[in-house]
Amino acid sequence: MSGLSIENISMRFDLPNGSSVQALKNVSLHLKPGELMSVLGPSGCGKTTLLNIVAGFLAPTEGEIRMNGHTVTGPDAERGMVFQQGALFEWMDVRGNVSFGPRMKGENEAHWGANVDHLLDVTGLGDFKDKAIYELSGGMQQRVALARCLANDPDVILMDEPLGALDALTREKMQGLVLKLWKETGKTIILITHSVEEALLLGERLLVMAPRPGRIHKEYQLPFADMGVNADLREVKQAQGYNDTREEILEMIWDMEEEIMGRTEDQK
Numbered sequence: 001m002s003g004l005s006i007e008n009i010s011m012r013f014d015l016p017n018g019s020s021v022q023a024l025k026n027v028s029l030h031l032k033p034g035e036l037m038s039v040l041g042p043s044g045c046g047k048t049t050l051l052n053i054v055a056g057f058l059a060p061t062e063g064e065i066r067m068n069g070h071t072v073t074g075p076d077a078e079r080g081m082v083f084q085q086g087a088l089f090e091w092m093d094v095r096g097n098v099s100f101g102p103r104m105k106g107e108n109e110a111h112w113g114a115n116v117d118h119l120l121d122v123t124g125l126g127d128f129k130d131k132a133i134y135e136l137s138g139g140m141q142q143r144v145a146l147a148r149c150l151a152n153d154p155d156v157i158l159m160d161e162p163l164g165a166l167d168a169l170t171r172e173k174m175q176g177l178v179l180k181l182w183k184e185t186g187k188t189i190i191l192i193t194h195s196v197e198e199a200l201l202l203g204e205r206l207l208v209m210a211p212r213p214g215r216i217h218k219e220y221q222l223p224f225a226d227m228g229v230n231a232d233l234r235e236v237k238q239a240q241g242y243n244d245t246r247e248e249i250l251e252m253i254w255d256m257e258e259e260i261m262g263r264t265e266d267q268k
């Protein structure tokens with residue numbers, strides 16, 4: 001089957017003191033090629049763990065990840081990761097960072113040059129290709145991270161809070177860029193966020209996870225990501241259903257947080 005299948009994944013971390021944490025339990029879902037799914041949930045519900053398993057950084061205790069029909073056994077260029085921040089190569093300039101993947105594959109510049117320059121242009125970095133990473137703002141650094149990921153031409157892009165460290169205005173611009181790149185490239189994307197608004201705007205599918213053990217709580221199919229490809233994101237927030245869905249999800253996550261706090265209090 002084409003696409004990404006998360007098949008009955010459970011993950012238990014055994015701790016040195018003999019106890020264990022059930023970070024995920026029986027998580028299953030399938031993403032068709034080109035789908036964009038955002039993931040929300042309270043802190044500790046296993047979002048990063050799930051992404052790390054899909055990336056192949058972690059082996060699940062149970063279940064498997066299948067990508068276009070084959071079983072995932074480790075990291076691969078078919079599944080690219082964009083981290084929250086700080087994962088760029090500080091000793092390379094912008095173009096050096098973006099071309100890192102193709103260069104590591106041993107390809108020469110005649111092969112990757114045009115594509116890398118195109119990616120620098122679409123991410124608005126065309127005038128900054130010779131700059132050092134430390135000379136860039138946080139938003140620009142995240143654009144480098146996105147362009148570097150796309151230069152590997154992955155089938156799936158995994159993003160863990162990619163815009164979480166940005167100021168509100170830069171974040172909004174980056175949200176527009178993510179939608180634009182999604183439509184242009186047809187990539188499958190999983191994007192973890194703590195922002196309900198961001199999850200609504202960017203996820204044509206939105207997954208709400210619940211904690212202890214980490215599991216799927218509810219899934220939504222939403223029209224807002226498609227709307228946002230051609231419209232101002234602020235207009236999309238006025239669209240019918242946006243506010244009601246936001247309130248519903250906020251309350252859902254609020255209730256989960258309350259329950260966690262309650263349980264923590266009980267344990268004292």
Ligand SMILES: Nc1ncnc2c1ncn2[C@@H]1O[C@H](COP(=O)(O)OP(=O)(O)OP(=O)(O)O)[C@@H](O)[C@H]1O
Nearest residue numbers: 013021022023041042043044045046047048049050
């Ligand atoms: N390597 C590890 N060893 C032990 N426990 C771990 C490990 N990684 C994660 N956990 C535990 O697994 C659970 C899920 O963690 P995870 O980082 O996936 O949550 P998250 O949903 O990404 O949270 P946040 O929103 O805070 O980033 C937590 O209880 C965490 O303490």
Ligand SMILES: [Mg+2]
Nearest residue numbers: 047048049160
């Ligand atoms: Mg996390």
